[in-house]
Amino acid sequence: MTMSKSNLILRDLLKTLLYGLVCSAALAAIIAIIAVLAKGHLDEGLEIAKNTIMVIGALGLFVVAGMLIAKGTKPEHFEGKESFRKHFQIFGYKTVILFGSVSFLLTGALLDAWIRSIA
Numbered sequence: 001m002t003m004s005k006s007n008l009i010l011r012d013l014l015k016t017l018l019y020g021l022v023c024s025a026a027l028a029a030i031i032a033i034i035a036v037l038a039k040g041h042l043d044e045g046l047e048i049a050k051n052t053i054m055v056i057g058a059l060g061l062f063v064v065a066g067m068l069i070a071k072g073t074k075p076e077h078f079e080g081k082e083s084f085r086k087h088f089q090i091f092g093y094k095t096v097i098l099f100g101s102v103s104f105l106l107t108g109a110l111l112d113a114w115i116r117s118i119a
Contacts, residue, residue: 005090012091013099020103028053046115054108059072060101067094
């Protein structure tokens, strides 16, 4: 039984957001632990982790914007297309980077809301 195109898009979107959220949460936890050990205060550690996650998400969006602007200037060479298609059937790598960056920003926003609620 084959899935419809809308189901494949939804599956790719959820998979991308889930991967991004897991990666950003793990990275935020590691950065927060290192920052707390370095600074000695939980508040500063969480703030540093939030800021780092937000910067990574914003830089990811800049990378995607640059790839879209430079689209017509050079042909693209993507070596791992076959292995990439095993994980994402509809989305291309630019779309995955885009939604991965959005999930990093979402994690930063959730972390910011949590910091504000405990302060």
